[in-house]
Amino acid sequence: MSKKILTIQDISCYGNCSTTVALPILARFGIETAILPSAILSTHTGGFKDFTFLDLTDEMPKIIDHWWHEGIKFDAIYTGYIGNPKQFNIILDAKEKLLKEDGLFIVDPAMADHGKLYTGFDEFTIIGMKDLVSVADYILPNISEACFLTGNTYEEVQDDDYINRLLADLYQLGAKNIILTSVADDYDSLGVISYDGITKTTIMKELIDKSYHGTGDIFSSLVVAGILNGKPIKENLDFATDFVMDAIDITLDDPDHDYSTKYEEILKRNIK
Numbered sequence: 001m002s003k004k005i006l007t008i009q010d011i012s013c014y015g016n017c018s019t020t021v022a023l024p025i026l027a028r029f030g031i032e033t034a035i036l037p038s039a040i041l042s043t044h045t046g047g048f049k050d051f052t053f054l055d056l057t058d059e060m061p062k063i064i065d066h067w068w069h070e071g072i073k074f075d076a077i078y079t080g081y082i083g084n085p086k087q088f089n090i091i092l093d094a095k096e097k098l099l100k101e102d103g104l105f106i107v108d109p110a111m112a113d114h115g116k117l118y119t120g121f122d123e124f125t126i127i128g129m130k131d132l133v134s135v136a137d138y139i140l141p142n143i144s145e146a147c148f149l150t151g152n153t154y155e156e157v158q159d160d161d162y163i164n165r166l167l168a169d170l171y172q173l174g175a176k177n178i179i180l181t182s183v184a185d186d187y188d189s190l191g192v193i194s195y196d197g198i199t200k201t202t203i204m205k206e207l208i209d210k211s212y213h214g215t216g217d218i219f220s221s222l223v224v225a226g227i228l229n230g231k232p233i234k235e236n237l238d239f240a241t242d243f244v245m246d247a248i249d250i251t252l253d254d255p256d257h258d259y260s261t262k263y264e265e266i267l268k269r270n271i272k
């Protein structure tokens with residue numbers, strides 16, 4: 001039977017990230033997707049100046065309560081970029097009211113990259129993300145987010161001891177499954193490591209020397225689709241990393257598309 005998911009993140013109207021990539025990707029893999037926007041921005045916050053920002057904190061509880069009264073329930077809730085620290089408690093309320101008893105709570109703590117918090121985020125964002133992480137079935141932090149969540153110092157290139165410490169500290173926070181992204185064991189590689197408290201699965205690939213906004217959201221949406229569709233973790237992570245790399249590859253030769261990848265070209269392929 002097909003699955004039903006609720007994704008809670010911003011709508012960046014232009015720029016191919018968050019809700020505007022989650023919806024098409026999840027739908028492409030047969031998952032019915034409802035959205036609860038945390039904010040509406042004219043663009044994402046990376047690389048565009050003077051973006052607009054409409055905070056939807058006041059609207060969110062109304063939408064949740066309407067669905068609750070309708071008896072709507074989801075197989076999974078997947079959270080991303082949060083528009084305001086006040087939304088963390090609203091999201092926990094949505095989990096109580098709208099997630100099926102055996103449903104999955106999946107958190108992409110989208111708040112930082114390259115060792116820095118995104119524009120507009122502060123310690124209240126970190127505290128709120130920790131609350132979500134503590135009750136999550138899956139979390140998908142990058143190295144920067146893992147550091148802000150656990151109080152470790154950011155390292156651009158990481159050795160085994162450092163990664164093991166991050167994974168142990170994240171697991172200690174309460175997350176049942178960790179999918180750590182932007183892992184680099186040297187300056188020529190990039191990949192992901194998953195950890196479920198017992199087993200570590202590592203997928204490392206050659207670094208493409210260019211980064212784009214939105215790749216984290218594309219990666220997370222693909223992995224979430226794989227989890228809901230019961231894809232084995234290694235296959236799931238391998239597929240998602242290859243997809244993101246292909247999306248980067250086809251965007252490299254288009255200087256007018258610096259703000260995100262042209263991932264639609266890859267989504268168009270006959271993928272299973």
Ligand SMILES: Nc1ncnc2c1ncn2[C@@H]1O[C@H](COP(=O)(O)OP(=O)(O)O)[C@@H](O)[C@H]1O
Pocket residue numbers: 113140141142180181182183190191192205206207208209210211212214215216217219241244245248
């Ligand atoms: N330039 C790149 N070269 C190779 N792999 C990449 C590149 N950018 C992203 N990826 C792959 O996609 C994953 C998620 O993308 P990333 O942008 O690092 O996520 P996040 O937003 O969590 O930082 C990475 O861990 C890596 O496996």
Ligand SMILES: Cc1ncc(COP(=O)(O)O)c(C=O)c1O
Pocket residue numbers: 010012017018041043044045046081110118212213214215216217218
């Ligand atoms: C508003 C907004 N949402 C989501 C993201 C997440 O982007 P990424 O997929 O690069 O982590 C960003 C990053 O720039 C953003 O500004």
